[in-house]
Amino acid sequence: MRKKTRIFQPKLSWLAIPFALIFIAYFxxxxxxxxxxxxWDYTEYSIIPDFIFGNYVYIFQGCFSxxxxxxxxxxxxxxxxxxxxxxxxITLLLGxxxxxxxxxxxxxxxxxITLFLICTIPFWTSNVIRMVSWIPLLGRNGLVxxxxxxxxxxxxxxxxLLYSSFSVVLALVHLYTLFMIVPIFNSMLRIDKEVIEAxxxxxxxxxxxxxxxxxxxxxxxxxxxxxFVITVVMGDFLTIGIMGGQQLASIGKIINTxxxxxxxxxxxxxxxxxxxxxxxxxxxxTKFIDIRKEL
Amino acid sequence: xxxxxxxxxxxxxxIFVSFVLxxxxxxxxxxxxxxxxxxxxxxxxxxxxxxxxxxxxWRGSGLxxxxxxxxxxxxxxxxxxxxxxxxxxxxxxxxxKKFLGSDLLFYTTIASLIVPxxxxxxxxxxxxxxxxxxxxxxxxxxxxxxxxxxxxxSLGMYTSGFGAQLTWTLPFGLLIMFAxxxxxxxxxxxxxxxxxxxxxxxxxxxxxxxxxPSIVGIALFGFTLSYDELARSSQVxxxxxxxxxxxxxxTTTVTTPIIYALGTVTTSISFLVIGFSLTxxxxxxxxxxx
Numbered sequence: 001m002r003k004k005t006r007i008f009q010p011k012l013s014w015l016a017i018p019f020a021l022i023f024i025a026y027f028x029x030x031x032x033x034x035x036x037x038x039x040w041d042y043t044e045y046s047i048i049p050d051f052i053f054g055n056y057v058y059i060f061q062g063c064f065s066x067x068x069x070x071x072x073x074x075x076x077x078x079x080x081x082x083x084x085x086x087x088x089x090i091t092l093l094l095g096x097x098x099x100x101x102x103x104x105x106x107x108x109x110x111x112x113i114t115l116f117l118i119c120t121i122p123f124w125t126s127n128v129i130r131m132v133s134w135i136p137l138l139g140r141n142g143l144v145x146x147x148x149x150x151x152x153x154x155x156x157x158x159x160x161l162l163y164s165s166f167s168v169v170l171a172l173v174h175l176y177t178l179f180m181i182v183p184i185f186n187s188m189l190r191i192d193k194e195v196i197e198a199x200x201x202x203x204x205x206x207x208x209x210x211x212x213x214x215x216x217x218x219x220x221x222x223x224x225x226x227x228f229v230i231t232v233v234m235g236d237f238l239t240i241g242i243m244g245g246q247q248l249a250s251i252g253k254i255i256n257t258x259x260x261x262x263x264x265x266x267x268x269x270x271x272x273x274x275x276x277x278x279x280x281x282x283x284x285x286t287k288f289i290d291i292r293k294e295l
Numbered sequence: 296x297x298x299x300x301x302x303x304x305x306x307x308x309x310i311f312v313s314f315v316l317x318x319x320x321x322x323x324x325x326x327x328x329x330x331x332x333x334x335x336x337x338x339x340x341x342x343x344x345x346x347x348x349x350x351x352x353w354r355g356s357g358l359x360x361x362x363x364x365x366x367x368x369x370x371x372x373x374x375x376x377x378x379x380x381x382x383x384x385x386x387x388x389x390x391x392k393k394f395l396g397s398d399l400l401f402y403t404t405i406a407s408l409i410v411p412x413x414x415x416x417x418x419x420x421x422x423x424x425x426x427x428x429x430x431x432x433x434x435x436x437x438x439x440x441x442x443x444x445x446x447x448x449s450l451g452m453y454t455s456g457f458g459a460q461l462t463w464t465l466p467f468g469l470l471i472m473f474a475x476x477x478x479x480x481x482x483x484x485x486x487x488x489x490x491x492x493x494x495x496x497x498x499x500x501x502x503x504x505x506x507x508p509s510i511v512g513i514a515l516f517g518f519t520l521s522y523d524e525l526a527r528s529s530q531v532x533x534x535x536x537x538x539x540x541x542x543x544x545x546t547t548t549v550t551t552p553i554i555y556a557l558g559t560v561t562t563s564i565s566f567l568v569i570g571f572s573l574t575x576x577x578x579x580x581x582x583x584x585x
Contacts, residue, residue, distance in 0.1 A: 012389055015385035019385065022458065023403050023404065023465075027415065027462050030422045047424075101310065119314070122319070124565055125561075129562055132325065133321035133322045135338075136321075139337065139338050141338045196297075197296065235410075235411020259420070271413070271418075275411070275414055
């Protein structure tokens, strides 16, 4: 018996190699370099290989004395968490309601697909334009203020509609509710309709069915959606920049500013901290689910 | 339960309708405002109706060279789209069987989707700045005149820019492939093999027609996400600007409806691409397999 030997025997798994190379070159190596450079020194015009903790010390300067109130870093993180929390809460409630409507009240599949696409299409258009498009509505002389004044509800235009925390959260909700809708909708489609019928026949009302049957069964979708929304807001600098009129703080904006001034090791140290906090949040949230089973 | 016309139905229907208005209302307001007359401002009411601001946009008055960055964005979008399709489909095929490191690669892909964009942008920028200093050191050591005199940076759309965008588009591509293969009926392939087809024939005549609508979906993600991408691109395009980068600059400097005209144009292009792709998906889905 002689085994047929082949020198070149392609395997199916090799098809993943180009894909893996892209992630090594543009994701893994950059993150490792960020960690390394966060310990480097820098001057106004160059970065110097070194191993110092100065960049981290600088970030937390005065943070643990509490004599002059909160330090800049803590204030910035509190501001970032604030945007995270409100965006998360609103996108969750809104995304859940929209997914619930699509999954349980729309019975025809073509209509379900059409309505789902209506929710998805804006995701494929420009984020900057979607932010700019709030100006005619929320501006000082915008539609909202004009309408309220013409109804006599207010005398003076409301100033906090645009370039404020309000407009930032509004724009974030506008941009990212889809990240909640998709995974929650996906979880809801897997719920056996008979389970709901059984609960209904046993005398549960709609509120009880939502809280005791649907929410527990949608937990994976809710968690995946929450991870998406929270991570995207944690690192956001564009929405908070544009919709906040460049006046509000976020950790992403600090990193962006440091990069514009070529303080790369400082930006790298801030990125490492941001990444650690983000990973921590994700670990806490994924403790209960296996993402891969949800696809 | 869940009857059309019940109180619960009306409540959730009104939430859904308000959500759709909330999604589309703002964009339609700027489309309306972009058709104002020359005296039009940034807010309602409309001042006349004309194509004046589109004319201004076409002449490029008061703007950076929007036409050039527009062409660059389209070119890059097509390039990223092609790579997203090829790489995700081939990786999707590989992932159908477990292989060495398949879990690691999967979690890396998901991590790439949720890593803060600014961190990724910084990392890629750092990588290419370090490559720059290597090239300069190398050029000085070997005294290569062209490097010493002319070399600026290795950062650019087709060196660092497209890669940063792929870390955003490829995860969507792979997830779509997972979704299709998780629901894929393997007996079709077995039947094809039993009938004597080799693995290439099985792929092109059996698997490919079934996954074709999803591939169009991946292409749609690849193009539109690249064409509008800003967060990850922001630090890695080198000396050139893509359309979203220019747009962000314009939000702080332009105070005329010309920015709405630009918004109308880019949104129309997005809508055209989306409409074309979805129609194609529809046709492919409903085509009889012959």
